[in-house]
Amino acid sequence: xxxxxxxxxxxxxxxxxxxxxxxxxxxxxxxxxxxxxxxxxxxxxxxxxxxxxxxxxxxxxxxxxxxxxxxxxxxxxxxxxxxxxxxxxxxxxxxxxxxxxxxxxxxxx
Amino acid sequence: xxxxxxxxxxxxxxxxxxxxxxxxxxxxxxxxxxxxxxxxxxxxxxxxxxxxxxxxxxxxxxxxxxxxxxxxxxxxxxxxxxxxxxxxxxxxxxxxxxxxxxxxxxxxxxxxxxxxxxx
Numbered sequence: 001x002x003x004x005x006x007x008x009x010x011x012x013x014x015x016x017x018x019x020x021x022x023x024x025x026x027x028x029x030x031x032x033x034x035x036x037x038x039x040x041x042x043x044x045x046x047x048x049x050x051x052x053x054x055x056x057x058x059x060x061x062x063x064x065x066x067x068x069x070x071x072x073x074x075x076x077x078x079x080x081x082x083x084x085x086x087x088x089x090x091x092x093x094x095x096x097x098x099x100x101x102x103x104x105x106x107x108x109x
Numbered sequence: 110x111x112x113x114x115x116x117x118x119x120x121x122x123x124x125x126x127x128x129x130x131x132x133x134x135x136x137x138x139x140x141x142x143x144x145x146x147x148x149x150x151x152x153x154x155x156x157x158x159x160x161x162x163x164x165x166x167x168x169x170x171x172x173x174x175x176x177x178x179x180x181x182x183x184x185x186x187x188x189x190x191x192x193x194x195x196x197x198x199x200x201x202x203x204x205x206x207x208x209x210x211x212x213x214x215x216x217x218x219x220x221x222x223x224x225x226x227x228x
Binding site: 044 | 119144152153154199201218219221222
């Protein structure tokens, strides 16, 4: 079993829909990253969370440390949000990063 | 402020050739990482460094060597390239709060990637 599981693996939605991508993990963590990788390949760090919730524009990230679960939400989705979204956790014992496999999001106009 | 810069961006190697990928960061970060990204496998850690002069093995270190002679640079070397090393390589850096004892966390910054093909 992978230590970081993302769901869904692929998601196609219409422009304007509310999007949720989930990340569950099985290790003790000190923080969790959400990153975005566009078709061109570049990776951008969206959020780093250790508790609660963060919001940036139309993006919202939440984390529940007790349940070992995080969600990334996109409100009023737009085709430019089409990308792969990656969850990564920082293991609290050795500060290494463990990566999820990513969720490929396609937003259709 | 360039952030994290990787060179080269693209490279084609013949089997058995050697090369070095350079990662440079100008943010005074302690931690630097080399990852490879393969279709369907996500990012896998090759090697990492927690400070100048230190290196450590990650998940998939075989066939690679690294050096961190200067804090701002993290080099990834392939001594004898193999087709299995065809991949996209990403460098990242971060300034972990633990290093300065705050326990807080900071962002990781990524380079733009190096697409390596070994034929």
